[in-house]
Amino acid sequence: MWLTVGNYHLPRHEDLPNTATSGGPLSIFIMPHNLFTYSPDAFGCNRFYTESLNEWITGPQMKEECQMEPIPML
Template structure:
């Protein structure tokens, strides 16, 4: 049982001109230590070649089995401007990040215990009230508004 860390990144991170800061590592997992409350500093942006707080000092090949852990995750991307950025840059697909998800930590999906969750098997009738209590709610109890059908008149160009 453990955790899975999954990246949503567009490019690999690289060191630049001897840079020793966090950007050189996409992921670094270390033991948690009370005397290491932070692995970066707001002042590191000013001089990445001689950082105020050097992240590489935290990486010392200690065993991590059975320990409280800290994951140093670098998330970033490079945007190269192009003609479609004028007058504004589209940001819909320009995102990076990571997911920290359980991995064989639970016996089943923990969301099954959420309010109003329903679980039924193939041989059960999803319309039966004893199997699916939400199927027997009155229409007034449903919170979804009654919206008219969507229609689109097209685009008009002069």
């Protein structure tokens, strides 16, 4: 997990000589970082690629069976 701590304080003339952060908003973000060893959408069969503008406009010709592609590693 990746932890980010943020502090936002805009200094004002009343803060001098010290810039205390009382009343300023504090935030903590806990975000996953390198959670998977591969892309989790690699197992999905509901994706398609278009090779031409005409295919993009009219829609691709879907194959009847799903063929799994190799999993891309990070």
